Amino acid sequence: MRTAIDAWSAGRRPYLLLVLLCLALHLPGLAALPPFDRDEARFVQATRQMLDSGDFVQIRFQDEARNKKPVGIHWLQAASVGALSDAASTAVWPYRLVSAAAAMIAVLLTFALGAALFGRPAALLGAAVTAGALVVVTEAHLAKTDAALLASALAVELGLARIYLAHRAGQVAGRGAALLFWAGIGVAGLIKGPVVPALALLAAGALTVADRSTAWLSGLRTLWGLPLAVALVAPWLVLVSSATDGAFLGEAIRSDLLPKLTGGQESHGAPPGYYLALLAVTAWPASLFVPLGIAVAWFGRRTPGFRFALAWIVPGWLLFELVPTKLPHYVMPLYPTLFLLAAHAAWTGVAAAGRWRWAMAAWLALWAAVGLGLGVLAVATGFVFADGPSLAAIVVAAAALAAVAGGIRLAGRDAPSAMAAGLAGAVVVFGLLFAVILPRLDGLWLGRSTAALLAREGVPANRTVVVGYSEPSLVFLAGTAIDFADAAGAARHLAAGPGNAALIGDRDRARFAAAAAAAGLDLVEGPAVRGLNYSRGRWTELTLYRRR
Structure with a gap:
């Protein structure tokens, strides 16, 4: 497996491989799955009403103004539907295609980020498992903001990483890095408001404190970069404020942002530790070596690549854990960096020793339980929502079992192959789950x-x-x-x-x-x-x- 990864990580091959992998993971089920309640259905309906009315400034669901999220995702969906379908159609796949494309872009940006931080072989492995992580595959199938937010977050992170790493190497990053950073900030603002800018600010602050220097921040070229980001967002904000007599910003802050910061909005409250508790599930199978990757990064935190990765992950993770309103996908912008750390640890052959060995064994057992649980769930849904499990459900259970067996068997002697085994299982499990099993559960x-x-x-x-x-x-x-x-x-x-x-x-x-x-x-x-x-x-x- 190491020889194959080495060969495939050269030249343009990684991009071809990752595109094919994303197609295999993210396309099956786009057309077959009915729209999910409630968020996805609200997004696609609001986009349809934009197309019907010709009003691409205000966001509405039936007669109700949706003054909660920015307009970016609706514009992207409207462009997709306008090119591939029409507003009268109830086909949801043209709306979802935006998320699938955004997830693919995020995976390709993950490879570019990993190559800058840890080298191309680890980057290829990390980007591949990012494509196959449960939460990423799920969001690639849903016509809402989160896959697009992930892509914009990776653009911001990659730009920031290039600026920081160049400074640590005694160089100055080119304007392209700053352009990528600020353009990503602007796009992220149009997609989901302040989330990605907050993560970038926390990461930059953490790096500045850790290095005890602000010199590297000059590479951001803020004098022209910040106006660029503002120019991407401001025109729509002006138009929507005018169209709603200033109601949009007020309602978005009072009815959406502040309730999330002060309490569990819409019964989505959870205590700190929620995301850590769900990590093994939401990141499966990419979560296999995440604890090992974090440990390696912590011990090597003086190294620029590790320091940057920790600066992106740790403050952002703490922020998400402290905010009362929680949903499993909120931390997704932090996941690709976690997976790159895991891939680096796997690629370099780092092994857990002493008491860490027992901790890693416990994590592997949890990882295996999640994989087996997915197989059991695929079979069980047939008894609850249909007349019994389908052949596809049996295949999913077998694939999950094979992935778990392969991952556990190879974890101690060939970590990259263990990750590849989990990923191969994910292609089968998620492909059949989204394309065959879930769409046929009429009771759902x-x-x-x-x-x-x-x-x-x-x-x-x-x-x-x-x-x-x-x-x-x-x-x-x-x-x-x-x-x-x-x-x-x-x-x-x-x-x-x-x-x-x-x-x-x-x-x-x-x-x-x-x-x-x-x-x-x-x-x-x-x-x-x-x-x-x-x-x-x-x-x-x-x-x-x-x-x-």
Whole structure:
């Protein structure tokens, strides 16, 4: 394996290999998976409404202003849909293609970063496992901000690394490094506001404190770099502030940013240590040698490459752990650097000794448990959401078992091969999971089933009201004009016109029946659909009602 990695890390070969790997990991399932609730469905619906209205400044979901996130991801999705599809289509893959492309760019930038920090062989290994990490593969399949944020974060980090490493080598980085840094800051600001700028500021501060010198900061060329970043963001901010009478910034800060900083927004609160506890899961299989990589970096922290990596990871990680609102993907901008450290430790053949050997053995056991758990989960979902596990689920379980067995067997004698074994298993596991297993679990996709029922019954969205289920995926799949109400509102809707229809959830059926009786409605009960409303964690049955 070492000979192969050495050969493939030369010239342009790494880029070709990584592109092919990303295609194998990130494309399967883009078209087959229905839109996920709630964030992805909100993003794609808001982009569709931009295309429908021609207003590319304000962000709206149905009649509600979405004054939370910047506009960047919607522009990218709109460009993709405009080139490959149209707003009337319910195909979600053109929206997701932006995330898949962004994940690929992030992987290629990870290789460039690793080559600067640790050399090309370790960089190739680290970038490859970055492509296959569970959280990266997942975000590459979702039409929201996080894959694009990862790409912009890697651009910023690479620019910062080149500036810092050049200074430590007694040189001055070219303008290209500063351009990459500031352009990345601007793009990141348009994607998700202050997240990446905050990480860059923390990393630069940590390096300045560690080196006890600010001299290297001159390489940032702030006099023209900062205006460049501002120029990328400011025009849209001016336009959206004008269009909303200044409401966008105020609501984004009051309703989105501050609640995340002061409490667990939308029930996503968790104590410090949350991300560390989830690392073995969210980073699988790339997490195999992460503890070893961190230990090696700490002992070699005076070395420029290690110092830079730690400066990017440690302050940012502490920030994410201290912020009360937590979701598993929030720390993803720190993961590629972690994986590069792991790959460097694996490539150089560093072995855990003494008490660290037992700690590493415990981590390997945890890594193995996660891999086996994915296989068990693939099989178990067939019993919960279908009539039993499919052949694809059995293959996934076998691939997960093979990956775990190969990783454990090779970990002590050929670490690069152990990482490659885990990655090979990930290609099979994630490919079948996203392309075959998840799309076929009908009970998991209540929005898809409901939209299909309305289409079969010939009920248009603008004549339909829904009670007891209000997930955004239904808006995207059934149509922007679909409405949501309570039981009394549904009765009034049916009374307003003979062509109207109502979908009533099982928990609201009695209240709806009472309201319909009070209104003197003679109703026809139609077909029903049942599925898991996973956003609320409960099974829901929706029944179609129309006037006789």
